[in-house]
Amino acid sequence: MSSLGHILLVEDDITLADxxxxxLIDQHYQVTHVDRGDKVMEVFENCQPDLVLLDVMLPGINGIEVCHLLREKSSLPIIMLTARADEFDEVIGLEAGATDYVIKPVRPRALLARIKNSLSNREVKSSESKQLVFGDLSIDQESSRVVYQGQEVELSTNLFAFMWFLASQAGEVVDRDSVFKALKGREYDGLDRRFDVMLSTLRKQFNDDPQNPKKFKTVWGKGYLFVADAWGDS
Structure with a gap:
């Protein structure tokens, strides 16, 4: 059977990496292993993987910095491996551009599901150019470009996907389960706060007062609301 994809595994724990x-090889993936953060970019350029599994704590350069460097070069899926389940790793990892994260100890079937989902989401991309405009805000799906008040706003791949999903349903409250199914391919487990974190990040990016948000609202007990008429008019 041919390979289902090439995975770059960045992990300094040799037992875990092995x-x-x-x-993953048994599951028909090709795997290249790197044990230091400062070796990643050279190996990445040489092997051109389809997905990166990236540990947070690494010698040389830590995983967050490696994620930043990878994201400057490519939009490929990056799944971070972390031993910490607290908000710090979640916030920093997602803002660095990680596609997803897995908390150690790693469960094989759960990891495989995340990999398959990340790769399939990358493959499903519309060839038709789509653009949404709300006052001074313009969002182009094909180019992943956001312009607000004449200035381009840099967003990570995850933040752009989340913003596009909300904006495409502007004026409607979108429940968390719908967001998880659309963007992560699974149901909301009642605990995962990643999209709450990402909504807070979007508020910061667009100067939306977190105490009294006008553009991105959280409707308690229901979900998220992108406000269509809150973006001014040139």
């Missing part, structure tokens, strides 16, 4: 590599 079994993850063996498991």
């Amino acid at each position: 079994w993850v590599s063996e498991y």
Whole structure:
């Protein structure tokens, strides 16, 4: 059977790296392993992987910085491996441009599901150019470009996808389960706060007062609301 994709595994725990590599190879993936953060970019350029599994704590350069460097070069899926379940890793990792994250100890089937979902989401991309305009805000899906008040706003791949999803349903409250199904391919588990974190980040990016937001609202018990008429008029 041909390879389902090439995965770059960045992990300094050799025991963990060995079994993850063996498991993924058994599942018909090609795996390249790197054990230091400062080696990643050279290997990345040489092997051109389809997805990166990236540990947070690495010698040389930490995983967050590596994620930033990778994101400057490519929009490929990046799944971070973290031993911490607290908000710090979640916020920093997602803002650095990670596609998803997995908390250690890694469960093989859960990891495989995340990999398959990330790769399939990358493949499903509309060839038709789509653009949304709300007053001074313009969002172009094909180019992943956001312009607000004449200035381009740099957003990570995850933030852009989340903003596009909300904006495409402007004026409607979108529940968390719908967001998770659309963007992560799974149901909301009642605990994962990643999209709450990302909404806070979007508010910062667009100067939306978190105490009294006008552009991105959270409707308690229901979900998120992108306000169509809150973006001014040139």
